[in-house]
Amino acid sequence: MSKGRIIDHPILGRLDEREEVHFTFDENKLIGYEGETIAAALLANGERVLRCHEETGKLRGIYCNIGHCMECRVNVGNQKSVRACLTVIQEGMEVKSGRKLPTPFKKGETQ
Amino acid sequence: MIDVIIVGAGPAGLSAANVCAKNGLKVKVVDEFMKAGGRLLGQLHEEPDGTWWNGIEEAKKLSEDAQELNVAVECGVSVHNIKQEKSYWKVYTTKGDFKTRALLLATGAAETSLPIPGWTLPGVMSIGAAQVMTNVHRVRVGERGVVIGINILSAAITRELQLAGIEVSSMYLPGKNIVTEDAAKPLSTMKSMLKVASLAPSKLIRLGSYFMKYESLQSLAVRFYPKNGMKVWGMPVHLRKAVLEIVGDKKVEGVKVAQVDVNGEPILSTEKFVPADFVCIAGGLYPLVELAAISGCPFQYIAELGGHVPVHNENMKTPIDGLYVAGNITGIESAKVAMKQGAVAGYSISMDLLKTDVNIEDQLQQAINHVKQTRNQATIQFHPDIHSGREKIHASFKNTLRTDI
Numbered sequence A: 001m002s003k004g005r006i007i008d009h010p011i012l013g014r015l016d017e018r019e020e021v022h023f024t025f026d027e028n029k030l031i032g033y034e035g036e037t038i039a040a041a042l043l044a045n046g047e048r049v050l051r052c053h054e055e056t057g058k059l060r061g062i063y064c065n066i067g068h069c070m071e072c073r074v075n076v077g078n079q080k081s082v083r084a085c086l087t088v089i090q091e092g093m094e095v096k097s098g099r100k101l102p103t104p105f106k107k108g109e110t111q
Numbered sequence B: 001m002i003d004v005i006i007v008g009a010g011p012a013g014l015s016a017a018n019v020c021a022k023n024g025l026k027v028k029v030v031d032e033f034m035k036a037g038g039r040l041l042g043q044l045h046e047e048p049d050g051t052w053w054n055g056i057e058e059a060k061k062l063s064e065d066a067q068e069l070n071v072a073v074e075c076g077v078s079v080h081n082i083k084q085e086k087s088y089w090k091v092y093t094t095k096g097d098f099k100t101r102a103l104l105l106a107t108g109a110a111e112t113s114l115p116i117p118g119w120t121l122p123g124v125m126s127i128g129a130a131q132v133m134t135n136v137h138r139v140r141v142g143e144r145g146v147v148i149g150i151n152i153l154s155a156a157i158t159r160e161l162q163l164a165g166i167e168v169s170s171m172y173l174p175g176k177n178i179v180t181e182d183a184a185k186p187l188s189t190m191k192s193m194l195k196v197a198s199l200a201p202s203k204l205i206r207l208g209s210y211f212m213k214y215e216s217l218q219s220l221a222v223r224f225y226p227k228n229g230m231k232v233w234g235m236p237v238h239l240r241k242a243v244l245e246i247v248g249d250k251k252v253e254g255v256k257v258a259q260v261d262v263n264g265e266p267i268l269s270t271e272k273f274v275p276a277d278f279v280c281i282a283g284g285l286y287p288l289v290e291l292a293a294i295s296g297c298p299f300q301y302i303a304e305l306g307g308h309v310p311v312h313n314e315n316m317k318t319p320i321d322g323l324y325v326a327g328n329i330t331g332i333e334s335a336k337v338a339m340k341q342g343a344v345a346g347y348s349i350s351m352d353l354l355k356t357d358v359n360i361e362d363q364l365q366q367a368i369n370h371v372k373q374t375r376n377q378a379t380i381q382f383h384p385d386i387h388s389g390r391e392k393i394h395a396s397f398k399n400t401l402r403t404d405i
Helices: A038-044 B011-022 B038-042 B055-068 B127-137 B152-163 B186-194 B203-211 B215-223 B290-295 B335-353 B359-377 B386-404
Strands: A020-025 A028-033 A073-076 A079-083 A093-097 B002-007 B027-031 B044-046 B052-054 B072-075 B079-084 B089-093 B096-105 B109-111 B124-126 B144-148 B167-174 B230-232 B235-247 B254-259 B272-275 B278-281 B285-287 B299-302 B307-310 B323-325
Touching: A020 A038, A028 A038, A038 A093, A038 B127, B002 B011, B002 B089, B002 B335, B011 B027, B011 B038, B011 B055, B011 B335, B038 B055, B038 B127, B044 B152, B052 B055, B055 B072, B055 B127, B055 B335, B079 B290, B096 B290, B096 B335, B124 B127, B127 B152, B127 B278, B144 B152, B152 B167, B152 B186, B152 B278, B186 B215, B186 B235, B285 B307, B290 B307, B290 B323, B299 B386, B323 B335, B335 B359, B359 B386
Parallel strands: A020 A093, B002 B027, B002 B096, B027 B072, B096 B323, B124 B278, B144 B167, B144 B278, B167 B235
Antiparallel strands: A020 A028, A073 A079, A073 A093, B044 B052, B079 B089, B089 B096, B109 B285, B230 B235, B235 B254, B254 B272, B299 B307
């Protein structure tokens, strides 16, 4: 659990004890800590891929981490396109990665 | 009706809020991030006198003062529109719409990206993203990475990554393309790095302060820059190597690096693969101005300030009634300057809203002097000609008023 985390820091000191938060990412059960963002909790669990480009399907992860670039969009429960870097993880949260969307009107593609 | 709404709970916004509240105004601060402090939260560097600048502690002090002064600081709130009505501003947020007599935009800065082939791969992030992950969330961005872009911000944050035990194997220039421009040129990168001589004792910088004086020596230094880079904090900094492509299947696996000539043109026969599980892109900062843009405020492009900035004067007032700006939205400078600018905005707003109080005018003048003092003593200077940039924007405020009449 602590592998992805910086527990001890020479200047900032030891990481405070925090409550565990249980959540799922694409149905995988994961553990984060209270007060942290979805992006931080996922990265600490080794999850770098948050979505794919809606048209090309190319994989994407966090880029700016402070809400500007919109690259970290995930779906949370019924809410679509939530910025993982600004949204605090909650107990029982169901996080889903963004998927490729159909392009029925694109030349050369059917369906 | 609220007296003052402040957008941005960073060093400028919180400082302004505290001054306004001390003067008896009803203040509300909103911020998108879940913690107050803005980019102070990630900052951690050693000052020339050996003390540490710990942004988390600075943010905590400002937040505690705000709490004591009954400032309403609301985090996790995004502002998506602002509108000037006859005698007030309407602020549209994700948690409701609010009316306010004065509006202060302290939205800070955003990072310029350097598009390089492969830059959308998971594992590639802005240098600021790595800073927030490391110092704020305390989550490892990877095991071994490279930094693309050599500038004051990337040098400072690379040091922070090292402190947290995250290995950065090298810093490189970005490969030359239509967007990367000066950032890809060894000489212009060298020149801008030479101006940060006080950042830390290092070979590059000591060498730099000598070369700084002589234009011809600078190009010589670039010409004879060591092939294996120059070590700063034990890590090679490559002014003569550039990342041409970031490679990986589902996530970053490494970068393709080549030597570059003095103009930044790659020597393709020297191409080499360097493994990495994360890559940070550092293109520098620009003022985050969208809200000022929709307010109808006039703008000026001032390179010394980092890009397009809303026109404002020394009092942090824009030409638009009731609209103020402070911090990096007015130009890229250190958090210490932003804090002092915030205080100026706070006195300025207080003076305008509480017209009867004469003491505030003196305090405002003092606060303006503090901004200048702090600027002159700044350890981290993002642009060497910051003073001329400030003069230009203040002059354009005077011109704006003149043309209005």
